[in-house]
Amino acid sequence: MMFIGSSVSAQEFEYIGAKKCKICHNKPAKGAQYKVWLNNKHAKAMESLKGAEKNDPKCIKCHSTVGHVDAKLVLTLTKEEGVSCESCHGPGSKYKPNSIMKSREKSMAKGLILPTEKVCKKCHNEESPHYKGFNYEEYVKMIAHDNPLTK
Secondary structure, rough: EEEOOOEEHHOOOOOHHHHHHHHHHHHHOOOOOHHHOOOOOOOOOOHOOOOOOOHHHHHHHHHHHHHHHOHOOOOOOOOOOOOHHHHHHHHOOHHHHHHHHHOHHHHHHHHOOOOOOHHHOHHHHHOOOOOOOOOOHHHHHHOOOOOHHHH
């Protein structure tokens, strides 16, 4: 699997789950990205599925990070996390160390993805029976979770 916006193959890296990201990305001084994610629809994506949808691969592939990745690459990621950090930013097993995350170049070499509209449209598209259009410029503002220390 190749993530758009990255020249690094996702097959080289494993999925660690949002709780591992929380360790560093929950501090208010750094933007509290975990809290922003936890309080938006991506974190609750699995809860929006009803009945048989909760086990339908066609639904899970976009409502949970687990639903669109190779199960052999899942370390501590769970289906219940919904659309977690790694759906947009790539599997974090290699870029999670603080020594790597301090450098955008090193992070990207270790699998970090800077999401683009194409990444979002892997799920926000006409394949969804609930699709009502997707305005990237508008919606990306709703999930913004920048680190003020990197500006």
